[in-house]
Amino acid sequence: xxxxxxxxxxxxxxxxxxxxxxxxxxxxxxxxxxxxxxxxxxxxxxxxxxxxxxxxxxxxxxxxxxxxxxxxxxxxxxxxxxxxxxxxxxxxxxxxxxxxxxxxxxxxxxxxxxxxxxxxxxxxxxxxxxxxxxxxxxxxxxxxxxxxxxxxxxxxxxxxxxxxxxxxxxxxxxxxxxxxxxx
Numbered sequence: 001x002x003x004x005x006x007x008x009x010x011x012x013x014x015x016x017x018x019x020x021x022x023x024x025x026x027x028x029x030x031x032x033x034x035x036x037x038x039x040x041x042x043x044x045x046x047x048x049x050x051x052x053x054x055x056x057x058x059x060x061x062x063x064x065x066x067x068x069x070x071x072x073x074x075x076x077x078x079x080x081x082x083x084x085x086x087x088x089x090x091x092x093x094x095x096x097x098x099x100x101x102x103x104x105x106x107x108x109x110x111x112x113x114x115x116x117x118x119x120x121x122x123x124x125x126x127x128x129x130x131x132x133x134x135x136x137x138x139x140x141x142x143x144x145x146x147x148x149x150x151x152x153x154x155x156x157x158x159x160x161x162x163x164x165x166x167x168x169x170x171x172x173x174x175x176x177x178x179x180x181x182x183x
Contacts, residue, residue, distance in 0.1 A: 031084035033104055035147020035173055039139035048143030048178040054095035055137055055176060059122035061091045062099075066114030071161060077111040078103040078172060086175075089117070097143075098179040104147070105171030112148050112169050113156060120148045120174045136176055145175040 041047030066074045078085065084106050089099040101117070103110060118124075123131035132138060136146050150169030156162065157169055 031104060031106055033084070033102060033145070033173060035104065037134070037136075037139075037144060037146040039142050039144040040177075041142045042139070043144075045144075047141070048176070049096070050141050050143045050176060050178065051096045052137070052140060054097040055143075056122060058089070058091050058094050058097050058099045058176070059118040059137070061094070062089065062114045062121070063118040063125070065090065066118070069114075072111075072165070074115075074156060075111045075113055075162075075167075076101060076117055076172070077109070077165075077167060080109050081106050089174075094179060096179055096182045098177050100175040100177065101148075102145075102173045102175060103171060104173055108171045109165070109167045110169070110171040111162070111165060111167035112150050112172055113154060115154075116150045116169075117148050117172075117174060119151070120146055121176070136174060139176070143176040143178065145173050148172045148174055 038044045076089070078087070078101065081103065084103050086100050086102040089101055091097075091099050099121075119127075119135065121136045123133075123135040123137060127135070136144050150157065152169055
């Protein structure tokens with residue numbers, strides 16, 4: 001038994017070294033983040049100095065994308081992957097804000113309505129003060145991150161097309177950070 005342990009240690013070191021040196025494995029995004037709300041500079045991270053009007057613009061634009069599209073185009077989707085990818089949301093001219101979507105459940109194909117991403121940011125159309133405070137807008141200029149919450153009573157989550165996709169309305173967090181090259 002002792003000899004076997006001595007053989008396994010060099011094998012483990014060699015395997016780890018080969019894996020670390022393999023350029024095909026590349027760098028992977030960590031999956032350790034959860035859906036809880038974090039306001040940067042308050043409950044973690046650095047304050048981002050975002051313009052609140054830009055934050056609202058991002059929410060409005062995401063809602064606009066959902067309203068203008070049909071079928072699968074009404075959804076932001078992130079496929080199963082080996083890492084937890086973080087992608088920019090398609091919001092042009094967002095001023096001080098860079099809106100990101102991070103996939104926090106790599107083994108799940110996630111798909112959430114743009115309308116629900118917008119509500120994650122501003123609390124939804126006609127949101128109460130409490131809903132706004134619970135949303136990312138409640139972090140104000142600091143920016144932050146929060147798990148997107150799908151309104152699963154929306155009939156679009158119950159369509160045959162959505163069901164056949166195998167996607168789930170979960171596993172995405174929205175981050176609002178300072179856009180590069182903004183002063």
